[in-house]
Structures are given as C-alpha cells and as structure tokens.
Amino acid sequence: MSEQTISAKNKHWLTICQTSDLIKDSGICALIEQEFEEKQVAIFHLPNTEKQVYAVGNYDPIGQANVLYRGIVGSVGDDIVVSSPLYKQHFCLTTGKCLQEDKYIEVFPVRIIDDYVQLFV
Template sequence: MTVLSDEQQAGSTVWTPVCRVEQVPLAAGVAVLLDGGLQVAVLRTAGDEFFGLSNVDPFSGAAVLSRGIVGDVGGVPVVASPIYKQNFDLRTGQCLDEAGVRIDVHPLRITDGVVHVGVR
C-alpha cells in the first residue's frame, strides 16, 4: 500500500468543512451530507480522535453508522452498527465480524476548530 503525504493528497482531495469540533460528542458521531448525496459519519473516540466513514451500514443498507456505538475491540477503534451490531475499524473501514466486508473511509482534518471531510 502506498501512503501519500499531505501535500500529495491535497492535490487529489476536495475538502469540505462540515461542523465545529464541539458539535461531535465524545465517543459518538454525527452524519454529514456532502454534495452529490454522499453521507459520511464523522466519529469521535473517547480519546478525542476523529474518523470519517461511510454512514451506510452495508448489512442493512440504512444510513445509521453515525448513530453507532463508538469504542474499541482489542485496542482497535471501532463503531458498532446500531442495527445488527457489526464492528467496523475506524481506521480502515474493515468489518471485524465479516472478513469480506469493508466500508469507505474518508480523511478528516481539523482547521481552526472546524472538521473538514476529504473526498478523493
């Protein structure tokens, strides 16, 4: 896997400001709707880390992951779907309960207290 620097990613990523940091509760998330109808779950861990994932639960098809339970499984930061309770790794989008299932991950950055979602 190739890891791009911030400068390399900046050229191919469109950043959209979505909310203020304080609008995302600790150990919880909020849903944001981007241009084109893309739904992203902005999630904040109890340790104050921010992650962006697709808001759509691939098992139910419902846009609910922003309402999931944010925590960790064996040291892996996760969100558990509020519908069927599958756990998704916040860093990679990989489902920990079903090896062949992964959801999209979106980069986040915080500038002047505002959360921005990146779309490539």
Template sequence: MKRENQAANWTAVCGVDDIVPNTGVCALLNGEQVAVFRLNDGLDTRVFAIGNYDPNAHASVLSRGLVGNLGERIVVASPLYKHHFDLQTGECLEAPEHSVPTWPARIDAGKVWVGA
C-alpha cells in the same frame, strides 16, 4: 477503501464542538452520507470519517453506532446488527466483504474537515 488524500479537496462539515465526544454525526459530502466520529481520550481529540451506510443492515445508521475498542482497533458497532467497523480502515470485522469507505478527517480552526 481509503479515499485519496488531496489537500485541495477538504470540506468543513461541522464545528468540532458540534460532536459530543466519543460519538458520531452524519454529514452530506458531495451527495454521499458520511459518518463523522469525534474521539476524545482525555489527552487527545481525533476525528474519523467512514461511510454511513451499513451494508449488513441496508440502512444509513453507522453515525448512530456505539464507539469503542476491540483490542487495538477503534470501532463503531452498528446500532442494528452490531457489526463492528474499524474507524481507520472501514473494514467490517464480522463480514469483511461488507466494509465501508473511509475519508481522511482532521480538526483545524475548531472545525472538522473531511477530504473529498
């Protein structure tokens, strides 16, 4: 459920240093809660944005989940039922029918930008 990448519709949601490495925060983007994650492997810093609402738990909690890897996939584990969501695609690995939307995200000038 990738959102269209329209260069004119980027919104700065926070400073990159406002997110502790390898964790997430919640941002409000056009009235919708978005979970924004900062990953740092020691060499590179990347950001990802997915829907914050966990459809398995019926709660807006994904930004508080644990970030890790399942094989080659970078995922967040929901803090409630521990379902894993792929940070690149939004796919719920245990229940694909409960996948979440994703948005393009980038770092520029020390800020995290999310495409709306």
C-alpha cells in the same frame, strides 16, 4: 463554510462543521456531495484517542441502511470500531473493515484546522 482545494483529480478538503458541533464519544451525520451525488458521512469524536476525529461512510452494507452514526464506539483488540445499531457488526474506523464479515465501509481522511472539522473528498 468554505472549501480549500489542495490536490488534483477534484479531491479537496471540505469543511463540515466546528468541533463544538461534535458530541464526545459519539457520532453525528453530515450530508456531502461527492462526485455529483449526495453521500452521508458518519463523524465520530473520540477525544481520548490520538486522531480524535474519525469519518466513515454512514451506510451499513450488511443492514443496508444509513445508520452507522448511531452506532456505539469502542475498541476490539487494537481496532477502534463502531458497532452497527442494526446487526451489531463492528467496523474499524481507520480501515473500514468489518471484523465479522468480508465487508468494508468508506473511510475519509479527516483533520481539524482552526476548530473546523474537514474531510478530504
């Protein structure tokens, strides 16, 4: 897979997988290198939403484990969320905000180009 540089400050679009690798209405986990360290990213394929693919850090700051890709996706009000499989807190997939506590997870810009899923890292 390839990388395409598009802006300054070492940020670039990184190809993660093909859309056929995604599981509808569920998450997968990808390991990326960002700023010289490895990081897990949870990627969710929600084809019935406007954006269709969402990417957030896989680390649950409350349960203190890399488990969010295993969470259940859904909605709370107008927010599209993933529910942590550990303590069931809901994290918004567009903002990263936890709906129950004052915690956040990282959110990655994501796009699909020619059937490839890319993250801006």
